[in-house]
Amino acid sequence: MTSQPGELLPKRNAASVGSTGADPGAARIPARLFGPGMSVAGQDVWLRADGSALAVESPALPLPCDAVRLRRAGFDLKGWELSWDTAEGVYALQALSPASATVLTSLLPPSLNRQLQTHLQRHRGGRTKRLLGWTALGIFLSFPLLLFAAFLVWSDAVAGWIADKIPREQERRLGELSFAQMKTGMKLRDDTEGARLLRELGGKLTQGSRYSYRFHLADKTEINAFAMPGGIVVVNTGLVAATRRPEELAGVLAHEIQHVELRHSLKAIIKHSGVSGLWMFATGDIGAGMVGDTATRMLSLRFSRDAEREADTRGLELLHRAGIDPSGVPEFFEILARKSGSPPAFLSTHPVSSDREQTLRAKIGALPQKPTAPLPWSPWPPAM
């Protein structure tokens, strides 16, 4: 690579020091000399070192050992530079390769050896400081990633905490906004008998709630129902048609109402934006699209399953409080499970329905006995 004369350490390298009969404890070290009137690339020379004096060979140049300054050199700081002043200017001699640097430091004359020791001492002293510096840098650089990881781990708690800070009025407006957006894509059947019954049933279930609920019937064959933050609940006609008695519809409504009461969608929104936002922050938006999205989706799925279970349980309690027979809920899931091999959209993120049905039946059994009156509406399903 470097065009040194001959091989790197000819004849008397570190290993042969002392064993070469004629000149024990001496070495010729390849180095590069820089000085006034010389080429900017320097000149390859041999530095002769024997532990008591230094001399430059070819061209022979006096090296005033007492006036020489020693310092680290080279981009990787592995070499050494000797520099000294003359009448013409400053001369510098650099031994940059690790091998020649090692030989040089082992054969320095006493005065320079003292400088070397101070250097090494300072280096040792500075090591702790450097280590501290690198550690601090590492922490600083990985901080956003740590933050992201922490959010992933405690996302439920964090989202819950943030959701608690959001006033209900804000939540309601958020719901209105998303409903307005969604409304353009669906036909509402709010003036039918079915919608009237839906509202009546909803009113019965949400008595005394902090939210003011609105119930809508959407003209869609898909078996689906969803709740938006703030209390807007939309039920598809397909779902109502699939129920065999009003108690089953009441079960679905109770479930959706609990999503609202427990602020599930609000928390999901907070989590989504938190995860993608923090991911962008952590990575500087590089690849945020792919990894961030995947993480978000996985997270929302897990969130949904937990949330669904919670809504199921609390929905049963709500039905129980309202004096409605809760056995309509597992019945409805039975229908769903039988309906088709692939679960309907409404169930895509939900626990497997047959498991769910069993869990629900067990939970109903655990509820205290209470007389329930069957809901009076017939014929069922109502006209829509």
Next chain:
Amino acid sequence: MSMDVIDYEIFGNEMQYVEIELDPGEAAIGEAGAMMMMQDGIQMDTVFGDGSAQQGGLFSKLLGAGKRLLTGESLFTTIFHNEGAGKRRVAFAAPYPGKIVPVDLSEIGGTLICQKDSFLCAARGVGLGIAFQRKLGAGLFGGEGFIMQKLEGDGMAFVHAGGTLLAKDLAPGESLRVDTGCVVAFVPSVDFDIQYVGKLKSALFSGEGLFFANLRGPGRVWLQSLPLSRLANRIVLAAPAAGGRGREEGSLLGGLGGLLDGDE
């Protein structure tokens, strides 16, 4: 290492390209995407890594490619080989306004350390490697980051940087304070470090930032007058589409608005 001796000619003023003349059998390596044109008889061959280790195994190739990835270059290098009978020419263009600097590696001692991404092309046999900045301060505040590019060999190499380029020879012990980000390249005998501007007032209000890059001789250094990031910043600031001021479009005040605003 066998180096090809290549003749070259640089064209253009602020947006340059370099035309390299290859004798039969000679080759040049170029940064992926830098080729502008080549004459008949020149074979283009893309290799994994930097193309310098012709005998190297898979591992050394992978290592070379990894290094290139670190320095922000493409994983592949393109070799332009003259298979024809006579002299043939291939040209490489600079990717943004600035100057192309020809560096004869044999003349500067065999090694050049340069800014990431500044490599444009070289004679075949020049090795592209990385040089890792071991000084924490210089890495953080020196404007060049922790990873720089190392060109090794004794042939011609061409590097490119923004604005006007200045080559300066530093005598032993002579030092030069440079705005961070303006350092393009230097030889390993030069000591590259940072230096605090000195006064709090200067640090805050001089606009030079907290640190200068300090280059200490002996050896040659290359400086650029206009780092690309600075140019890009000004362009974005002036671009209406990107939310800039877009004064030239003529506002309600028209030319007067421009007068009131002043100009830089």
